[in-house]
Amino acid sequence: MILAERAARLAAEADAAAAKAEAASAKAAASSIEAEIAHLRLTIEKLRRELFGRSSERKARLLEQMELRLEDLEATATEDELAAEKVGGDAAVPTTHRRRPARKPFPAHLPRERILLPAPEACPCCGSTKLSKLGEDITETLEVIPRRWKVVQTVRERFSCRACEAITQPPAPFHPTPRGFAGPNLLAMVLFEKFGQHQPLNRQSERYGREGIDLSVSTLADQVGICTTVLAPLHDLIAQHVLAAARIHADETTVPILAKGGTVTGHVWAYVRDDRPFAGPEPPAALFFATRNRRHEHAARHLAAFSGIVQSDAYGAYDALGDPTRAAGAVTSGLCWAHARHQFFELADIAARVRRGRSAPPISPIAREAVERIDRLFAIERGINGCPPDERLAVRSEKSVAIVADLHAWLTEERARLSRSASVAKPIDYLLRRFDRFTTFLDDGRICLSNNAAERALRGFALGRKSWLFAGSEGGAERAAAMATLIVTAKMNDVDPQAWLAHVLGTIADIPQSRLADLLPWRWPDKTAGRAD
Known part of the structure; x- marks a missing residue:
């Protein structure tokens, strides 16, 4: 009897254990399915984003549409008000009162043309001619003079000496290009329109034709080639200035290059010197190169003589610069926290969109918290931007070091709990595997937290390739990079690129080789034209 009860109890315990195991297995399976569902939703959202463009680009297009809609509404409202006034005449017509935009004062450097209206000769009330001026009211109207073309005739008179019959004549003036049919202002306009405003030469030729000036595309292209050759010494001086910096920003972007049978994906490399964040005295400048591909040897060649700090993303071409066997020595690498943040932000942003659209639970709360922790570092940086390196380093030692240490410990702990297939594992690994290079800013006050300076310099190519679609050849891409070096550097120094190029x-x-540096944009005294966008 006792043995039977014991056997029954053991059987019951075995059944309970089996049921418990089965429940645990079912729970684990359900958890796995939920994780897979969340992962699939995340993957779908990422694929949609890659297919239709980044969220910021969609928001930009939406903003443009809203602005166009606002323009139409404003114009329609004004038309309705004028129509109501016309119909109503002297009678009071109820209209809605809109708050019109306040007009800003016109720039002081613009010339003023004074038009004096004739004064009355007699008093309109009594007819007396004894009028005394009390003052005046001035109404300013902004006007523009349409572009005017002109032909400059340079006359060189010849003289003959009556004593010795020698003939003398002033020397021919210098022209920017051979045969001198185009003046410096015209050449500067063509160059800036093509390389600064992304207007291909065929569009420029058509516009000039409508204005009565016949300048073919081949003629303009010939002048562009000559001008880039003339300006090459200034490009070399800017290159020396950039590569002599203690710290540069490096980045690259794609540029389609026309090739046989289609286009190839070329790349434009940007190297930016900007010492303003740490109160450096040297002027900012940007240097660009164009290549047919993205091989590592291009960055190694461009920066062969550079020794200092290179701020970039985690592309392997820049990693190789840290090799201590380099002839110029190993560079110090400072990685971009904005790149690391973006990977977390993308997950957090997608999670928020999925929750709004499908009432799903948070996909990646880890990504959201990582963004918040990184944002604390950027908040500290905004407060010390423009301070000397020592002050920046002191503030970072006081505030940023603890945040970075906590971030590393937290990421390490969270990563240990995640599976290899977890979506947030990839950005965590990206950060942790390179954490020593992400934290170099804690040891040097000159290093910035982001590589945004290089990305801003490349923005023109990102916008321009939508206009000119592709570079016509490898030489054309190199020419565009060389001209971008001059134009972007001028903009960084608050100089109007077109006016500077004309100068x-x-x-x-007429300037000796030893004084070519006087023509660099940061040494040009005339900055009254303002900054070109």
Whole structure:
């Protein structure tokens, strides 16, 4: 009897254990399915984003549509008000009162043309001619003078000496290009329109034709080639200035290059010197190169003589610069926290969109918290931007070091709990595997937290390739990179690129080689034209 009860109890315990195991297995399976569902949703959202463009680009297009809609509404409202006034005449017509935009004062540097209306000769009330001026009211109207073309005739008179019959004549003036049919202002306009405003030469030729000036595409292209050759010494001086920096920003972007049978994906490499974040005295400048591909040897060649700090993303071409066997020595690498943050932000942003659209639970709360922790570092950086390196380093030692240490410990702990297939594991690994290079900013006050300076410099190519679609050849891509070096550097120094190019093209032949540096944009005294966008 006792044995039977014991056997029954053991059987019951075995059944309970089996049931418990089965329940645990079912729970684990359900958890796995939920994780897979969340992972699939995340993957689908990422694929949609890659297919239709980044969220910021969609928001930009939506903003443009809203602005166009606002323009139409404003114009329609004004038309309705004028129509109501016309119909109502002197009678009071109820209209809605809109708050019109306040007009900003016109720039002081613009010339003023004074038009004095004739004063009355007699008093309109009594007819007396004894009028005394009390003052005046001035109404300013902004006007523009359409572009005017002109032909400059340079006359060189010849003289003959009556004593010795020798003939004398002033020397021919310098022209920026051979045969001198185009003046420096015209050449600067063509160059800036093509390389600064992304207007291909065929569009420029058509516009000039409508204005009565016949300049073919081949003629303009010939002048562009000559001008880039003339300006090459200034490009070399800017390159020396950039590569002599203690710290540069490096990045690259794609540029389609026309090739046989289609296009190939070329790349434009940007190297930016900007010491302003740490109160450096040297002027900012940007240097660009164009290549047919993205091989590592291009960055190694461009920066062969550079020794200092290179701020970049985690592309392997820049990693190789840290090799201590380099002839110029190993560079110090400072990685971009904005890149690391973006990977977390993308997951957090997608999670928020999925929750709004499908009432799903949070997919990646880890990504959201990582973004918040990184944002604390950027908040500290905004407060010390423009301070000397020592001050920046002191603030970082006081505030940023603890945040970075906590971030590393937290990421390490969270990563240990995640499976290899977890979506948030990839950005965590990206950060942790390179954490020593992400934290170099804690040891050097010159290093910035992001590589945004290089990305801003490349923005023109990102916008321009939508206009000109592709570079016509490898030489064309190199020419565009060389001209971008001049134009972007001028913009960084608050100089109007077109006015500066006209000045350089008009004077470069008269300046000795030893004084070419006087033509660099940061040494040009005339900055009244303002900054070109």
